[in-house]
Every structure is written in structure tokens, then in C-alpha cells.
Amino acid sequence: QVQLVESGGGLVQAGGSLRLSCVTSGRTFSNYAMGWFRQASVKEREFVAAISWIGESTYYADSVKVRFTISRDNAKSTVYLQMNSLKPEGTAVYYCAASSVVVPVGLSNDIDSWGQGTQVTVST
Secondary structure (H helix, E strand, O other): OEEEEEEEEEEOOOOOEEEEEEEEEEHHHHHHHEEEEEEEOOOOOOEEEEEOOOOOOOEOOOOOOEEEEEEEEEOEEEEEEOOOOOOOHEEEEEEEEEEOOOOOOOOOOOOOOOOOEEEEEEOO
């Protein structure tokens, strides 16, 4: 099973930027489509962005389109989430997800692995 480790979270003011990274190990990275999800306190985990196996297709939640960019570097076994113009409602734990079957654009039993999450806090 692929292992995922996120990093890059932190505290940022509204309007600021952060770049999250998710490094994978244990399996061939290009065998997995990747996604980012987030979960705010007392809310369900929700889809943020996803990218196909070699990066030719990307998908975004309406709430983050234009502001967030997902990318991957198969040579480094890493997926990134560049987050610009952050808003306070973006405060959440951000999770990386991997699927060998589908592009993870929603919560699914086809997601093989989850990372442990990285906290993003956007202050007003």
C-alpha cells in the first residue's frame, strides 16, 4: 500500500498563499491518481482537487477554482497543492489521497490510502 505524508500547512493571513506537498512511498507513484481533501472541525471531509496519473487532467471543487492549483512530479513521487488568495473558510486539516482505480474527485471506497493530514489555518 502506498504511504502518504503531507507537509506545508501553517498559519496564514487571509489573502495569503501556502503550498502543500504530499510525498509518497511504498509503491510506484505513477500508478496512482491523487487528490486533496479537507475537513474543518464539525464538518465532513470534502473534495478540494485531484489530478490524473500523469497529470494530463485536473479537477477542482467550485469553491477553490482559479485560486488553487494541483500538480504532480512523478520523478519526486510528490503531489502539490498551491493555494492562493486563501480565505478563513479554508481553515481545515488538508489530506492527501491516492487511488489506483479512479481519479479521487470524491469520497470513495476506491481511495487506497490517506495521509495523516496537515493543518491550514487562515486568519482574518
